[in-house]
Amino acid sequence: MDLLKWSKRPAVGVDAKKPQVNIVRGLIARATTPLLPDDYLHLVNPLWSARELRGRVIDVVRETEDTATVTIRTGWGFPDSYKPGQYVGIGLQVAGRWHWRSYSLTSIGDEVDKTIAITVKANPDGFLSAHLVEGVSPGTIIRLAAPKGDFHLPEPLPDGLLFITAGSGITPVMSMLRALRARDQQPDIVHVHSAPTRDDVIFLEEMEKMDGDLLSYDLQLQLTREKGKFNIDQLDSEVPDWRDRSCWACGPVAMLDTVEERYAEEGLREQLHIERFAIARTDVGGEGGTVTFTKSDKSVEIDGATTILEAGEDLGIQMPFGCRMGICQTCVVPLAAGYVRDLRSGDEHREGERIQTCISSVSGECTIDL
């Protein structure tokens, strides 16, 4: 038994789909130490590494004027199954730098051909989304983070479902709809979806087809140029039985806030599942904010001149530190969530990047796993 553990030890950080693979990986790593065999193999084929999940873009298909579905072949180590509604981390290299964002999967999680799909809307201010929609060409190697998220349907399914979506908030729900259709499950669904015009509705054809084919699926399009923005009070007239349904909502922050508020007022908060794409940022010029240390379960409000290292130390947390001037890299930690600002360069760093706590301060809010 100990021998087994010994064999796997060098590969202990690698999430292999089959545990046996890590025995082989660990044994070969005795010869490739301090690297893993994957580090050599991915030079031959970029997908041959489970140390860092990778994928290759197969194709990019336009859905609307500003959205596209990106299909990706996944490399070693990427989980075979995930739950419709979950999101995946995508890393794309632009001008030498890897940028990470999360996107909902629009594929359904039981593909046999090792591909996944995401549908991306090019936000005018969304640097990476624009790149994915406009600039990524088939064959491009990207990085992936394993799918995660709680925004998915439960087992067993509730009898009545209500989806409230707007814009690209449709993507996780589309994944759920496709999965239900593929598994021939037909719970009673009302789907309220908002978009400015018909041309802006992603997956319009597919949804209307389901609306026509399936008795149990009722699509209510809210074209906001004509009808105005979705108002939570509409539910009483248009979905009279909404209180009896479990609701999944995804879309702009303002919409989600009103939905959440209403459900809370009615004491129905437990029936509501929300996915927020935009992280709320307290935009006070990007200076200062709240730092949360998850492992120590402490948080503190600091100004834009206090470093995260100082903040942590003041709370009595054992922070890794070295030179305190940004040259030694001892204090580097991954940023678990939120934003920080590099005090030397003024650059903003976000979730998924590694930061130097001794020269970084919070920008809005941030979370560190210490």
Added chain:
Amino acid sequence: MAITDIDQYAHLTDADVEALGAELDAIRRDIEESRGEADARYIRRAITVQRSLAAGGRVVLMFSNRKSAWVAGTAMLSLAKIIENMELGHNVMHGQWDWMNDPEIHSSSWEWDTTCPSVQWKHSHNFVHHKYTNVVGMDDDVGYGILRVTRDQPWEWWNVGNPIYNFTLGTFFEYGVALHHLETEKLRKKEKSYRQALKDLRIIGRKVGKQAAKDYLIFPALAGPNWKSTITANFTSNIVRNYWAYMVIFCGHFPDGAEKFTVEEYENEDQPRWYLRQMLGSANFRAGPLMRFMSGNLSHQIEHHLFPDLPSSRYEEIGVRVRELCDKYDLPYTTGSIVHQYFQSFRTITKLALPNALLKATTDDAPETASELRFAVREGVQDHFGVDPATGRRRGLRTALRELKKAPVRAAA
């Protein structure tokens, strides 16, 4: 005593030092802003070249019973080890490539192919050495606790072995680097407990075990009947790498003109003066593109010490600008051929086996260590400092050092 008043030594006014600091900050900003695809391609290619050489060398050494295969395999493996340690390991762990946000080419995750554990290296090298560069008593790289490299280190009887320690350190450099973190000097001064040292030693032991097993157990076993020649090949490539790394590092730190500093200087220091200490404390050697690559761009030790976390591939271009600054402020830019730089280092180490009483120069005015007082012990030089009213040219440290060479040695009254 080493330099205590860096402004006076550098012949710069307060305003000069501030201005110099601002110019160096501007260089940093320019490079940071211009990092991009070309830089990323550079490091990825360097990694591919290194791993191909390593894999190729190991394969060729499977047939190391043939002399040609032994030579070719050993050469490839030596090159792979050198590139990994210098251009990749050292520089990645300095965070030079962290801006790429690539988890695999990142200071927080890189483990290098040598016996020194990364995590200890980042402490003893990135933090202690790079922050306290050449501050006698604070920077353990001033002699690594076993060599006497400046007259500021009091002579002890065991220093007579200086040249031998030097030779031994060069041969087993990777083990020297690994043991560096034990901080023998602190142990001697009882600033560090043996319990802590033992803990460090266990971590080092684990890494040494893995590295040694690879070279002296696993690959020889895989080579089957050629196990003996595989061991000699691996041993040779380790030694080749050791000597090269040793040579590069010594040429960056111990030639004449790489100044030492006192704790007092460090305590009164701000960012511009930190820069100044890095500039005056380091030395370069001349190198073409191949030699720069093979030295991990540490032929540009001055630029590396000014900007340890900027990409190594940019040091050449940074160097041009640093030299311009040296011209502008009339500061020395210590460089020479690698042979010349090593010869000076070797001369110092050999000389300092002897106690100061047997040496000619003083701790204020020796080739390898000086202080602002060196200008006082000779007559007639001090008048020349500052801007020359006749020509308008700045006459600073570089001119003063040149004139010192010519000036007769006469103790000041």
